[in-house]
Amino acid sequence: MRLPIRLRVALYVTFTFAAVIVVLGFALMELYERYSKRSFDVTLQAAASSVANRLAKENMHVDVADISEDVGETISSFESKIGIIGVGIFDGSWKQIFSYNDKASIAIRAEIKNWARADDRKELTTVRLPGEKYRCALANFEITDGSQGTVVTFGSLSSIRESIERMRTIIFIAAPLTILLVGVGSILIARRALRPLERIASSIDGIQVEKSLEKLEVPETGDEIKKVAESFNSLVQRIGSLIDTQRNFLLDASHELKTPLTVIQTEMEMLLMKPGLSAAERANLRQLLSEVEYASKLAVDIIYLSRLESSMVVEMRPFNLGTVLEEVAAHHLSLAKRKNVNLRIKYEPDIVVNADDNLLKRAVSNVIDNSIKFSHAGGEVWVTGTRDEKLSAAVVTVEDRGEGISSEELPRIFDKFYRTKSSRSMDEKGSGLGLSIAKRIVEQHGGKIEIESRPGVGTTVRIDIPEARIAAPSG
Amino acid sequence: MRILLVEDDKSLQRTLTKLFKTQNFAVDATESGKQAVFLAKTNDFDVIVLDLMLPDIDGFEVCRRIRDEKLPTPILMLTALDEVENRIKGLDTGADDYLPKPFHAGELLARIRALSRRATGEKTSVIKVREIELDTAARKAFRNGKDLKLSGKELALLEHLLVNRNKIVTRAELAEHVWDMNFDPRSNVIDAFIKLLRKKIESGTRQKLVKTVRGIGYTISDEE
Numbered sequence: 001m002r003l004p005i006r007l008r009v010a011l012y013v014t015f016t017f018a019a020v021i022v023v024l025g026f027a028l029m030e031l032y033e034r035y036s037k038r039s040f041d042v043t044l045q046a047a048a049s050s051v052a053n054r055l056a057k058e059n060m061h062v063d064v065a066d067i068s069e070d071v072g073e074t075i076s077s078f079e080s081k082i083g084i085i086g087v088g089i090f091d092g093s094w095k096q097i098f099s100y101n102d103k104a105s106i107a108i109r110a111e112i113k114n115w116a117r118a119d120d121r122k123e124l125t126t127v128r129l130p131g132e133k134y135r136c137a138l139a140n141f142e143i144t145d146g147s148q149g150t151v152v153t154f155g156s157l158s159s160i161r162e163s164i165e166r167m168r169t170i171i172f173i174a175a176p177l178t179i180l181l182v183g184v185g186s187i188l189i190a191r192r193a194l195r196p197l198e199r200i201a202s203s204i205d206g207i208q209v210e211k212s213l214e215k216l217e218v219p220e221t222g223d224e225i226k227k228v229a230e231s232f233n234s235l236v237q238r239i240g241s242l243i244d245t246q247r248n249f250l251l252d253a254s255h256e257l258k259t260p261l262t263v264i265q266t267e268m269e270m271l272l273m274k275p276g277l278s279a280a281e282r283a284n285l286r287q288l289l290s291e292v293e294y295a296s297k298l299a300v301d302i303i304y305l306s307r308l309e310s311s312m313v314v315e316m317r318p319f320n321l322g323t324v325l326e327e328v329a330a331h332h333l334s335l336a337k338r339k340n341v342n343l344r345i346k347y348e349p350d351i352v353v354n355a356d357d358n359l360l361k362r363a364v365s366n367v368i369d370n371s372i373k374f375s376h377a378g379g380e381v382w383v384t385g386t387r388d389e390k391l392s393a394a395v396v397t398v399e400d401r402g403e404g405i406s407s408e409e410l411p412r413i414f415d416k417f418y419r420t421k422s423s424r425s426m427d428e429k430g431s432g433l434g435l436s437i438a439k440r441i442v443e444q445h446g447g448k449i450e451i452e453s454r455p456g457v458g459t460t461v462r463i464d465i466p467e468a469r470i471a472a473p474s475g
Numbered sequence: 476m477r478i479l480l481v482e483d484d485k486s487l488q489r490t491l492t493k494l495f496k497t498q499n500f501a502v503d504a505t506e507s508g509k510q511a512v513f514l515a516k517t518n519d520f521d522v523i524v525l526d527l528m529l530p531d532i533d534g535f536e537v538c539r540r541i542r543d544e545k546l547p548t549p550i551l552m553l554t555a556l557d558e559v560e561n562r563i564k565g566l567d568t569g570a571d572d573y574l575p576k577p578f579h580a581g582e583l584l585a586r587i588r589a590l591s592r593r594a595t596g597e598k599t600s601v602i603k604v605r606e607i608e609l610d611t612a613a614r615k616a617f618r619n620g621k622d623l624k625l626s627g628k629e630l631a632l633l634e635h636l637l638v639n640r641n642k643i644v645t646r647a648e649l650a651e652h653v654w655d656m657n658f659d660p661r662s663n664v665i666d667a668f669i670k671l672l673r674k675k676i677e678s679g680t681r682q683k684l685v686k687t688v689r690g691i692g693y694t695i696s697d698e699e
Contacts, residue, residue: 262490266487
């Protein structure tokens, strides 16, 4: 599994940033070190020149105490920059005539002398002593007797090293902190930038759950997310129009079937009207006719269901549940009588449902139709209308003591064109769309339909329609 | 009974014409809405069976134009469009009944009978005058319970006379309602059929059921 994009973005940003920081840090330290050494050298040289100039102006034969004062004055302004500076002054024969701040040992003095006297000497040199390094610079001046004196200045490099160490410490602490900050920040920014994407994903999930194609709200950000949302919406629109095309095709095809089916049906009925048909011929014709009737029922139900699925408009109006149940039951009396089934109805009066009464009638009717069909002769079908206080919903149940539905078949009972084994063997075939239609209608009302069944015991279908209330007492 | 069938699907038109003929209805069929309006204006139909989808003007328009002419002929709308709105629209534009396709032949015939009854004031499909009983649904006529075994045209003749009992029915009227528009008015076919009908329903009695009104037509009355 790959990491989520926001983590990957954050890691990428953090690594890049860390690399830059490390390179920069080293470069900075290097530059700082060089700069420090350079300015140390320059200061040291300047100090030597200053002292030399000063001595050149004065007479060398003044008191050593006077020199000391002069040198101290000159040096102190340089010392403020680079720390303690040692000074040695030599005459033409390399005899030391003066020293200032000379903590350096004999060893360094000898080294300095060697370096200063060499013909091909560099301008500056570094003298190593155990535990300490000294940097040395020199300047010449003319002594009154015409010989050439030399001023040597030297300073310990430890002060530079200290400041470099300090710099390094700062960088070592600051760099990881900055990297950490950048890491956290980039996670937050990535998450924020990707949040609209998550919203898009969750509304796509919503489409799968609700089974409705709804468009996303396009954020007015003018960025890539807006583009994604817009592309998504145009995709949704395209899918929607494809589904519509498909549905319309089905609708048109079913419509077109109606007229030829009517012709076939009528012709067969006319054949049946003819006298002189043998019993076998009559039976054959009747069977053919029932197949045609089945095809007609299919066409009509397909049209009904496609129309239900295409139009989300439900014409809600309040009506009395009991009245509607009575009407539906009355509609099924002849079927019940034919099957010798007792259709019983019981309801609480004054339940007012806000729904599309025609659709609800159809839903309940389809359920009752099934219950009667699967009841045994002499059986009973109970239709009840109650109100669920907690859900404030109207509850219609249709209960039979029929053959029931096996647990394997039960989950598929609302599927389109699904017919149970026993329904397939019945004389009067249903379209296999009755319960799909009922379910669609109930769900369009925001209600739900549930079915419970035990083979050999019976089946109960429960329909909940929300927003039911008790009628206010009239008058 | 004479029916105007307006249906643009040739094969359904043929089948329904055949179906109506089994009932001895006189049928005039057309697939054009304008033609239907013209026929309805110029003939006296008992029922108009009207499909909604027509090539020129639709069924609603045909219905509206017929009603604009103040013609009271019962109209049965026949259509593949079975939405409630269409039924309401159909009934509101002046149709008397509405039957969605696909339908049962039996139901179509029953509805046509009911519509023609409504126009004539009968209540059931059985008309009884004196000892004659005509079952318009079963297409059978009885005298004192005995099947008279009438032919289709004879039944149609008898039905028209019985429905218009106590009134004088002219030959022209009989020609209109029992025969279709291909009937030749100069022929004496009507008289010949009346003669046959009389022979069957009056055989073995002295009573004259069908009376001739000289120069005008025929009548059957409740009393002798």
